[in-house]
Amino acid sequence: MVTIKDVAKKANVAVSTASYALNGVKKVSPKTKDKVLQAAKELNYRKNGFASDLKRASTKTLALILSDLSGPFYSELIRGVQDVATDHGYDLIACSAIGGENSTAAKFLTEHRVDGCxxxxxxxxxEMLKDVAHHHFPIILLDREIEVDSTVHVKVDNKKGGFKATEYLIQNGHTDIAFVNGPSDSYDNQMRFAGYQEALQFYNIELQNKWMVSGNFTREGGESAANILAAQDQVPTAVFFANDEMAIGGMEAFKKRGMDIPDDISIIGFDDILEAKYVYPKLTTIRQPKYEMGASASHVIFQMLNNEKVNSTFELHTDLIIRDSVKKL
Amino acid sequence: MVTIKDVAKKANVAVSTASYALNGVKKVSPKTKDKVLQAAKELNYRKNGFASDLKRASTKTLALILSDLSGPFYSELIRGVQDVATDHGYDLIACSAIGGENSTAAKFLTEHRVDGCxxxxxxxxxEMLKDVAHHHFPIILLDREIEVDSTVHVKVDNKKGGFKATEYLIQNGHTDIAFVNGPSDSYDNQMRFAGYQEALQFYNIELQNKWMVSGNFTREGGESAANILAAQDQVPTAVFFANDEMAIGGMEAFKKRGMDIPDDISIIGFDDILEAKYVYPKLTTIRQPKYEMGASASHVIFQMLNNEKVNSTFELHTDLIIRDSVKKL
DNA sequence: GTATTTCATCGAAACGTTTCGATGAAATCG
DNA sequence: CGATTTCATCGAAACGTTTCGATGAAATAC
Known part of the structure; x- marks a missing residue:
């Protein structure tokens, strides 16, 4: 591997001078700068980023930690994060949390490899987050709330969203409303469910346990949830899926069974993912401001890096997006 | 920041001993090991990943460089890469190439921040790839071929795929077949187009310039391409979109104009993205073995890291997936 | 009881940068 | 012309690890 020493030697200058030249520090004369650059080019010199970061004690990089890297939901959110990061001259990398303690994400969280997450x-x-959170390492949580003072939460009022979705169904004459859960450890899911419960209670509708099924936030999970619901003796007239992925899978399953949407059964989702408006019928859903979530999160990180005081919680609101999957009164 | 020195001091051992203990090297006694671990815990010690990588001269990390991070197509491919990387005890990070020369991707490519890309x-x-490619830095190219001996290409026979798609349309009675291009600098697109041309020629059908439009591989591009085609005096009976994204956008546009798919116009796509089977009507398309692409790419990297001899090109094949968007004879 | 081996521990060098303070030459000034 | 400032360049220290070879104590062997 060719190092800066080799470059310096070839250019007949000190290592420090080479470093200055390479980094464009003004105090080096144009002549020697050229010499150094030329030498670097000839040797095909590539700086070692680690050595550099180590010395500078800053990485100019943010990490976005995702459960899986391969989920479709994140596009807009990522864009939000990325735009703001780029504006600040920062790089963004995404890493997956598959594998928990041993995941790439864990490595980046614990090993000071980025300036913020x-x-x-x-x-x-x-556990792990609490462990890692400390003053000079900004961590923004998008999917949960934990009580550690150095973390910041950007969240969406999932509960109100769940309420709106349910209320919309009720206002269109439904009382037999099923709820398809995501993973039980998902904070988002819990809140959406809470909103659903609250709406039922508010409108004096009894919650039916047989209509609570789970679908794991996946398309396949949505399909099987739909199948379970459709196979019951008493089939609900509307289903609130805790995310769009499941809703789309569920619609597919219902259609396969010959049920018409929305005539036989109404569907509402949550998230407003891109596909939502491309499926048939177009999915009525609750929109999350995904881009804004990403952008706010990113924004807050930079405030924290500048030692500005920040609120520990940001809450964004949701919107009901009316399309064609719910039968209107 | 608390360093290993602090830990060593607190545990009353040498820095080297602390390092051994922390890394689970066997030559340290259980007693001192405990002492060190305890001290580390109390001080909330986090190792500095850079210093460690710098010394070890290996990162155990692969980078996946994507044009955008927020594209939906990549899910399966990423999974393929990830599975194999994880099997080898490697981490995977994804980074975006937005910004070209100044992008995160460029930084990772040039600065030795990962063991392979x-x-x-x-x-x-x-240019940049050629610049960076050199013997101990494996680079696998998934979307182009350039003539540098230290890079490896994993590709799909796009041309044959393009041929198959076109042939299928022809065999179902179509002769008026439009082609919607992706970005002109896309190698994939060029090959798909070449396959299309070859099929037309093979079946003695003349290529009509008015039916070559472009859609930039995006949904919106597909919509506008469809609108352009539909507005012509002579409308084709079938359209081959160079990817599914565009095809889905295009179908939407045709439907909006009151055209029935496949009765008024047949559509075929390319990729077989997840949504393809969820749109209405289900999209007939050419499947790319995305998971396998990712897995092979990742596999090859490890062979290269082991200094094994590898082929410079891997070619995977495509399949015609027949669904409902092409009218059958 | 001495010679040898095993073993835990240590100190120091190294990885490739960046950056501080020093050095001396050239340029400026009166 | 001597004094002072400016400037390009340099050497060395530092960043936080890992790892080599050395050291001496304990354990084993004869």
Whole structure:
């Protein structure tokens, strides 16, 4: 491996001078600068980023920790994060939390490899986050709340969203409303469910346990949830899926059984993912401001890096997006 | 920041001993090991990953360079890469190439921050890749071929795929077949188009320039391409979109104009993305073995890291997936 | 009881940078 | 011309690890 020493030697200058030249520090004369640059080029010199970061004690990089890297939901959120990071001259990398304690994400969280982290990964334990959170390492949590003072939460009012979704169904004449859960350890899911419960209670509708099924936030989970619901003796007239992925899988399953949407059964989802408006019928859902979530999270990190005082919680609101999957009164 | 020195001091051992203890090297006695671990815990010690990587001269990390981080197509491919990387005890990070020369991707490519790279990003120039490619830095290219001996290409026979798609349309009675291009600098697109051309020629059908439009591989691009085609005096009876994203956008646009798919116009895509089977009507398309692409790429990297001899090109095949968007004879 | 081996521990060097303070030459000034 | 400032360049220390070879104590062997 060719190092800066080799470059310096070739250019007949001191290592320090080479470093200055390479980094564009003004105090080096144009002539020697050229010499150094030329030598570097000839040797095909590549600086070692670690050595550099080690010395500088800053990485100019943010990590976005995702449960899986391969989920479709994140596009807009990532864009939000990325735009703001780029604006600040920072790099963004995404890493997966598959594997929990041994995951790439854990490595980046614990080993000072980035200047800050944005976490949206239910497979990272609260434990680990608490462990890692400390004053000069900003961590923004997008999917949970834990009580550590150095972390910041950007969240969406999932509960109100769940309420809105349920209320919309009720206002369109439904009383037999099923709820399809995501993973039980998901904070988002819990809140959406809470909103659902609250709406039922508010409108004096009894919650039916047989209509609580789970679908793990996946398309396949949604399909099987739908099948379970459809096979019951008493089939609900509307289903609130805790996310769009499941809703889309569920619609597919219902259609396969010959049920018409929304005539036989109404569907509402949550998230407003891109596909939502491309499926048939177009999915009515609750929109999360995903781009804004990403952008806010990223924004807060930079405030923290500048030692500014920040609120520990940011809450963004949701919108009901009315399309064609709910039968209207 | 608490360093290993602090830990060593607190535990009353030498720095080296602390390092051994922390890394689980056997030659340290259980008693001192405990002492060190205890001290580390009390001080909330986090090792500095850079210092460690710097000394070890290996990162145990692979980078997946994507044009955008927020594209939906990549899910399966990423899973393929990830599975194999994890099997080898390696971490995987994804980084975006937005910004070209100044992107995160460029930084990771040039600064020895990872042990190998998998590139699927048309916004990284050939120039830069050639510049960086050298013997101990494996680079796997998924979306282009350039003539540098230390890079490896994993590709799909896009041309044959393009041929198959077109042939299928022809065999179902179509002769008026439009082609919607992706970005002109995309190697994939060029090959798919070449396959299309070859099929037309093979079946003695003349290529019509008015039916070559472009859609930039995006949904919106597909919509506008469809609108352009539909507005012509002579509308084709079938459209081959160079990817599914565009096809889905296109179908939407055709439907909006009151055209029935496949009765009025047949559609075929390319990729077989997840949504393909959830849109209405289900999209007939050419499947790319995305998971296998990712897995092979990752596999090859490890062979290269072991200094094994590897082929410079791997070619995977495509399959025609027949669904409902092409009218059958 | 001496010679040898095993073993835990240690100190120091190394990884490749960046950056501080020093050095001396050239340029400026009166 | 001597004094002072400016400037390019340099050497050395530092960042936080890992790891080599050395050291001496304990354990084993004869």
């Amino acid at each position: 944005i976490v949206l990964a239910h497979n990272i334990t609260d | 998998i590139v699927l990003a048309h916004n990284i120039t050939d």
